[in-house]
Amino acid sequence: MKPEIIIDHLSKNFGKREALRNVSLHIQPGMFGLLGRNGAGKTTLMRVLATLLHKSGGSVTVCGIPIEQSKEVRKLIGYLPQDFSIYPGMTVYAAMNYLGILSELPKAARKERITALLKRVNLEDCLNLKVKALSGGMKRRLGIAQAILHDPQILIVDEPTAGLDPEERIRFRDLLCEIAENRIVILSTHIVEDIEKTCQNIAVLDKGQIIYQGALQHFIGNERGLEEAYMKQMGGHQR
C-alpha cells in the first residue's frame, strides 16, 4: 500500500492557547516540507502525527489507520524530535540496539540493519564511540539512523538542519532525499533554503493555521525564489 497521511480539520489546544487550528493536509510519498516561523505549530503538528500528543479535534489517518490506534501507527512512523539526545554514556551501537529492541526488531534483523544504517549515515567507524563523543552533525545523523531503524513508511524530522554547518546541511538533505524515494518524509524548518532544494510539496503554517499548501513551484510562482514568496505571503497574512 502506498503511504499516505490524511489530516482533516485537526486542532490542538494547550489550555486556552490554540497551537493548531483547522489544519487539513493530504500528504503523499516524497519529501514534504513544513514551513513556519518559531511558534507556528510545526512541532505540535509533528508530535500529533508521532502519537506523542492527543489531538483536540478533527481526524488524522496514517495509511488508513486512525491515529488513535497508536500502537499500529507507531509501527509505521519514525520520528526525530527537534531537541533530542541519546543516553550519553552508551556507545553508538548499544544505543541503536536498545532502540531496536524497543521497536521489537528480532536480534538478527537488529544487527544487520544497525550495521547497514550506520554505514549509510557515515557512522560506521563510530560503532564503539560513546554518544557524548559525537559532534552535532554526527548526532543528527545518528538520530536519522535510529528513526528509520524499523524501516517505517513515514519519517518525521523536526528541524533537522538547525545548528549544522552548510556542508553538513547539504549532506543531510541528500540523505533525506534518498530516504524519501519510496516513503513519506515530513521535514519542518523555518529556514526556507532547506525546503527550496528538496521538497516537491510544502505547507506553510502560521499561528497554528495552514496558509498555503501545494506544489512548491506554484508557491514560488513568479517570485524570484521561495524566500521572497514566503516573505510576501507572511507579510500579507500579518497585515
Next chain:
Amino acid sequence: MKLFLTECRQTSKSMIYFVFIGVMLLFYFTQLSDFAGTDIAEVQNPSGYNSQNPLMKPPPDADNYGSVEAEIPEQVMPAALNQLLSEYANNEYTTYPVGFYKNVKLSQKQQEKVAAIVKDITGQRPEDLMNKQDKLPILITYESFKVKMAELDTMLGGGSNYEESRLQEYGNTPVTYEEKLAEYHNFIQVDQVTGAYARYFCDYMGIVISLFSVFVPVAFLIRDRKAGVKELLYSRKYSSAGFILARYFALVTMLLLPVLLLSLLPLTQLALYGSKHHITVDLWAFAKYILAWLLPTLMTTTAVAFVLTTLTDTPIAIAVQLFWSYTDILSGSSYIYGGHYGTQLAIRHNTLGNLQAMLDGLPALILNRSLYVLFSLLLVGVTIVLYELKRRGKLDVYGYFHQILRNRKSPIKADTMG
C-alpha cells in the same frame, strides 16, 4: 526478555548501583562482624560456655544460659512505673499508634490525670517519688495495675510503653538449662543452623534495602529525562506494560543479586562447619529468607521509585521512601527481636535466637509480606497506566510545573509567546 537483560546490563553500569553495593558491604562487615565466622571460631576454640553462641551445645552445669523477657509482676510494676515517671517529668511520651513513631505531649489537665494514676498505684504524687526510684511503694494488685496501664495507654492514643502486650518487656527471667537445650535442638533441627543466621542477616540487609535501594531505580529512571531521550522512546512500538515490567524486574533482580551473593559468604562458612562436625545444614535457608523477607521490601521500595519517578520525573521518591523507611525502622525499634509484624516494611529479627517468636507470629508475617507484594504490584500497575498516559501526551506533571516556573522567571517572554 531481551529488554530485561539489556536493562540489567544498564543497571550494572550505573555508579549509584555500586555505591549501593558498597553500603551493603559496609553494613555487613561493620554490623555483622561477629557473625557466623566468629561463632565458628569460638566453638572450635572455646573458653567456656557462651549462651549467645547458638553453635555451642549448652552444658548441664553452666552458670548462665541467658535471660528472656517475662511478665513477672514484681519486676514489671516498678520498671513500668519508673518509665512512666521519667516520661511524665519530661511530658514526652513515646508511642507507636499505627506502627509509626509519635511523641505525645499531654495537656496540663491530662498530666494531672497521669499524676492521679500514679497516686492510685503508689499513694503518692509523681513529684514525691522522684528520689525513691529503687523502692517505689506499690499498693495495688497486678490485675488492677494492668487496668490502670490500659487507661493510661488509651489516654496516650494507644501504642504506648504501657500497652498490655508490651508489659512483659519490663521483666526478665533467666533461661533454664532445659529451655536452652530445647532451643539448641530447634536450632539444629528446625533451623538447621543456617536458618537462624539467615534471619539475623536479613534483619540488617532489610534495613539496607529499606533505606538505600530506592536510589538505584530513581537514578535509572530519571536518566530518561536527563538524557532527553523520552520522545525517542515513546514513539516506538513496544508496549508500555512490557517495558515497565521488564525494567521493574530488571532492577529488582539486580538489587537482590548482591544480597544473594553476599549471603554465600556466611553460607559457605556454616556449610563447611556443618560438614566438619556432621551437622545437617540447610543450604537454602539464606535464599528462602531473602526471597520471603527481603524481596517484598525491595519490591515495595522499587515500586515506590517507579510510580513517583514516572509521575513526576523528579527524585521525590527518594525523600518519600527515606521518610517512610526511617519512621518504619524507628517504629520497629521496640520489636527488633522479631515476633511483631503488623505493617513493618523491614522485618526485624536482630538475634540468632527467638525462633519461637517468629513461629508464633507466622500468620501475621505471611500476611504482612503478601500485602507488600500485592501493594508493590499495584503500584507497578499504576506506573504502567501513568507511563501510557505520558506517552500519549495526556500527562506531563514535570512539564507542567516546569512551564509554570519558567513563566514566573521570565514573564516578558511568556507574554510574547501567547
